[in-house]
Amino acid sequence: MATTKRTVDVQLSTTGMDAQGRPQRVPLVVDESGSPVAVDAPPSMDDPDLTGEHMLINMGPQHPATHGVLRLVLELDGETVVRCIPHIGYLHCGFEKIGEYRQYNQIIPWTDREDYLNSPGNNVAFALGAERLFGIEITERCKVLRVMACELSRIISHLVWLGTTSIDIGAFTPFLWAFQQREIVYEMLESWVGARLTTSMTRVGGMAADIPDDFLPKLTAFINTFPNVVDEIDRVITRNGIWVGRTVGLGVMSPEEAVNYGLSGPMVRASGVAFDVRKDFPYLDYETYDFDVPVGTNGDVYDRFLVRMEELRQSTRILAQTLKRLPDGPVNIDDHRTILPPKSKATSDMESMIHHFKQVMEGPRPPIGEAYVAVESPKGEKGYYMVSDGSSKPVRWRIRPPSFVNLSAIPRMVEGHLLSDVIAINASIDIVMGEIDR
Amino acid sequence: MNNGFTPVVAGSALGTSAAAPTTPKNIANRGGAANPSVDALRQAFTGVVHRADVVWGETTVIVDRTRVHDVIEWLHDDASQKYDYLSDVTAVEFRDLEQAVEVVWHLRSLPYRRFLRVKVLLAKGAPMEVPSVWDIYKGADWLERECYDMFGITFVGHPDLRRLLMWEQYKEGFPLRKDFPLRGRFSRSEQLRQALAANPEARYSKEELSIADAFEDLPADMRRRLGTGERTGE
Numbered sequence: 042m043a044t045t046k047r048t049v050d051v052q053l054s055t056t057g058m059d060a061q062g063r064p065q066r067v068p069l070v071v072d073e074s075g076s077p078v079a080v081d082a083p084p085s086m087d088d089p090d091l092t093g094e095h096m097l098i099n100m101g102p103q104h105p106a107t108h109g110v111l112r113l114v115l116e117l118d119g120e121t122v123v124r125c126i127p128h129i130g131y132l133h134c135g136f137e138k139i140g141e142y143r144q145y146n147q148i149i150p151w152t153d154r155e156d157y158l159n160s161p162g163n164n165v166a167f168a169l170g171a172e173r174l175f176g177i178e179i180t181e182r183c184k185v186l187r188v189m190a191c192e193l194s195r196i197i198s199h200l201v202w203l204g205t206t207s208i209d210i211g212a213f214t215p216f217l218w219a220f221q222q223r224e225i226v227y228e229m230l231e232s233w234v235g236a237r238l239t240t241s242m243t244r245v246g247g248m249a250a251d252i253p254d255d256f257l258p259k260l261t262a263f264i265n266t267f268p269n270v271v272d273e274i275d276r277v278i279t280r281n282g283i284w285v286g287r288t289v290g291l292g293v294m295s296p297e298e299a300v301n302y303g304l305s306g307p308m309v310r311a312s313g314v315a316f317d318v319r320k321d322f323p324y325l326d327y328e329t330y331d332f333d334v335p336v337g338t339n340g341d342v343y344d345r346f347l348v349r350m351e352e353l354r355q356s357t358r359i360l361a362q363t364l365k366r367l368p369d370g371p372v373n374i375d376d377h378r379t380i381l382p383p384k385s386k387a388t389s390d391m392e393s394m395i396h397h398f399k400q401v402m403e404g405p406r407p408p409i410g411e412a413y414v415a416v417e418s419p420k421g422e423k424g425y426y427m428v429s430d431g432s433s434k435p436v437r438w439r440i441r442p443p444s445f446v447n448l449s450a451i452p453r454m455v456e457g458h459l460l461s462d463v464i465a466i467n468a469s470i471d472i473v474m475g476e477i478d479r
Numbered sequence: 480m481n482n483g484f485t486p487v488v489a490g491s492a493l494g495t496s497a498a499a500p501t502t503p504k505n506i507a508n509r510g511g512a513a514n515p516s517v518d519a520l521r522q523a524f525t526g527v528v529h530r531a532d533v534v535w536g537e538t539t540v541i542v543d544r545t546r547v548h549d550v551i552e553w554l555h556d557d558a559s560q561k562y563d564y565l566s567d568v569t570a571v572e573f574r575d576l577e578q579a580v581e582v583v584w585h586l587r588s589l590p591y592r593r594f595l596r597v598k599v600l601l602a603k604g605a606p607m608e609v610p611s612v613w614d615i616y617k618g619a620d621w622l623e624r625e626c627y628d629m630f631g632i633t634f635v636g637h638p639d640l641r642r643l644l645m646w647e648q649y650k651e652g653f654p655l656r657k658d659f660p661l662r663g664r665f666s667r668s669e670q671l672r673q674a675l676a677a678n679p680e681a682r683y684s685k686e687e688l689s690i691a692d693a694f695e696d697l698p699a700d701m702r703r704r705l706g707t708g709e710r711t712g713e
Binding site for chain 2: 129130138142173174178298301302303313314315316321323328338413422428430441453
């Protein structure tokens with residue numbers, strides 16, 4: 042017998058060939074002389090001692106595929122999940138409690154930090170809620186700028202989802218491509234408000250800043266190149282055998298179930314329910330934009346992926362329309378009882394100085410009332426419910442976190458699937474623990 | 480691929496002649512058109528609807544505490560209402576502690592594109608208990624658990640009403656109540672002491688430890704502590 046590695050390889054692979062010459066997976070068994078012998082069948086797995094024995098597996102809170110600090114306690118029968126008990130709260134910071142001790146504009150930085158992949162969207166959602174509570178109508182330019190912010194943050198969030206999910210499922214390339222594009226959006230946001238992740242870009246009644254001069258050319262360039270990248274990612278994974286094999290038929294939710302479980306966003310749309318807050322309960326004049334709501338047919342992980350990919354294209358479409366219609370004019374409302382006057386006026390005009398002082402020291406006061414304003418965040422229906430007792434701080438600031446409600450359906454989705462599928466299903470929910478635990 | 484697929488479209492019950500929804504503008508603080516479900520509710524249930532307000536264009540119905548489950552079930556099942564989507568369950572406590580604690584359900588009817596806020600007032604001294612709507616909406620599971628965790632409101636009929644965001648051995652009370660200080664009740668040193676004194680099994684519920692052989696594999700002292708119901712080593 043030859044002793045070089047090359048010869049051993051040939052011998053091994055020859056033994057493992059089937060009649061058609063395709064390689065066969067054969068357990069490596071050697072006889073006394075050390076040469077491999079073919080084994081017809083793997084050892085029987087029907088050993089009565091092995092069946093029925095359940096195992097407890099603790100997935101998380103430090104597991105990289107749980108996207109943060111989610112902990113799933115899984116009861117396994119072999120590799121099949123029998124029961125799933127999620128534990129959350131490791132990132133609980135009491136945002137809602139802190140909000141009761143802050144003026145409305147001071148809460149906006151906290152909204153950055155809950156769903157931190159969608160900070161501009163959260164800022165807009167909070168400002169819309171507070172504006173309803175104050176009874177403010179914002180300017181036309183502000184509306185279009187906010188739509189821009191929302192759609193850019195939807196693109197960021199879906200790109201991060203795409204990247205991390207593809208890593209979870211075993212594809213590395215889309216992660217790099219997605220994060221490259223995300224970097225471009227972050228640079229645009231940085232040039233707009235000076236921050237990348239924690240943007241705090243809205244104020245009650247307007248925006249923290251108007252867009253800089255070079256923003257629109259950058260956005261145009263992004264809109265022109267971004268669809269190509271989406272197509273490229275599409276080509277790499279949509280028909281990829283591994284991707285399809287690891288996502289099709291997993292975590293299926295029927296349309297009725299999806300609605301009953303309160304799922305929203307791409308989760309409910311993948312199940313075939315055309316519910317999009319932008320279309321059905323519009324805000325920011327979304328009804329005047331021309332875009333489609335993608336809907337899946339099977340409600341599995343693969344459909345959620347397809348829905349998010351299409352949403353990336355639709356967001357680009359909306360962004361192109363905002364470019365065309367962005368009007369000139371003021372960004373902020375002209376009522377300095379709720380929004381700060383320009384600094385130059387505050388230092389030269391007595392009335393503006395008083396407004397400035399009153400707002401900084403006391404904060405604007407809404408009338409007694411309550412408002413629930415929901416927007417379509419990348420994760421789903423994000424609602425802010427605010428109750429005012431007439432003081433400058435809300436009595437109650439409630440966040441309706443979409444991924445919290447989406448995640449609550451995970452026991453229903455993973456039970457009966459394999460342990461490795463838990464990763465794919467969990468990734469498909471698009472969870473951000475900062476939002477779930479708040 | 481399922482070729483006979485028809486998506487469930489929100490607003491389907493309105494028919495094709497209905498106007499597309501638009502962004503609400505110039506909403507009045509009080510008054511305005513109330514949600515038509517309020518009148519239907521008043522007809523279907525006599526003496527259950529205490530009050531109906533329209534604040535900033537959103538309709539609020541304040542209903543009787545004992546009948547709220549029936550009301551929501553009717554809203555969910557009735558063919559002319561179809562409130563099939565539960566957006567949120569939460570509670571509000573006011574700074575004026577004499578004022579009643581409110582439990583709030585935000586319901587959406589996707590087929591009719593309606594939004595309704597249902598409220599129950601828990602007056603001071605009244606039991607902090609409301610019926611659970613988990614049997615109507617599965618999505619209420621975590622929302623009710625969170626509300627219980629943060630406010631101490633018991634949702635009667637919930638199958639698994641445990642703390643959700645705080646850990647199960649949390650002793651400081653209910654964080655979102657107004658009598659709960661912002662920094663918490665216990666000092667940092669006390670919180671640290673409790674965290675260090677906690678036994679490993681405190682991270683698991685008894686249900687989880689009962690899974691298969693997990694319980695038998697535990698060390699003897701852990702099994703003894705669990706057997707006597709002692710959880711935190713305090």
